[in-house]
Amino acid sequence: MAIIIFCLVCLFAYRIRKLPEAIRTILLILGLFSGWFALFEIISYLEANPYLAAIPITLGLGYWYWHRKKKQNTTTPPSSS
Template identity: 80%
Template sequence: MHVAIIIFSLICLFAYRIRKLPEVLRSILLVLGLISGWFALFEIIGYIEANPYLAAIPIALGLGYWYWKRKQRSVKKTPSDQ
């Protein structure tokens, strides 16, 4: 059930991006995607509350990505020695 809500949210938001759909259908998909996205967010938070050690995974990934981007920016800003 938990994964189904997340997949439904992503499918609705992906289908919303298709420009050839009528505006009414796109609006319905947007509303469905947003509502199911909220439910998915609550399910993910509930799962992390039940298993608090899993919260370390997204935190570690986020910090690793932040460090990597910071290192890339600092390499680009330093002038090359010639």
């Protein structure tokens, strides 16, 4: 869990424009490496608890369905009879 937090802190600090470019580059590299390790950590956690994979799948499908409905409602031209 600490790797995930470290990744997010590095990438958040990278977004600060007042830092020197060398420090921003180091933060970006650290954020990318810790992001890979965080991805492996999340995958290993899902392998240990496979029933938890239903949570992001359900959220993703729900968002996809909501976005599709929203797009259909906004792009449908009014019918003139």
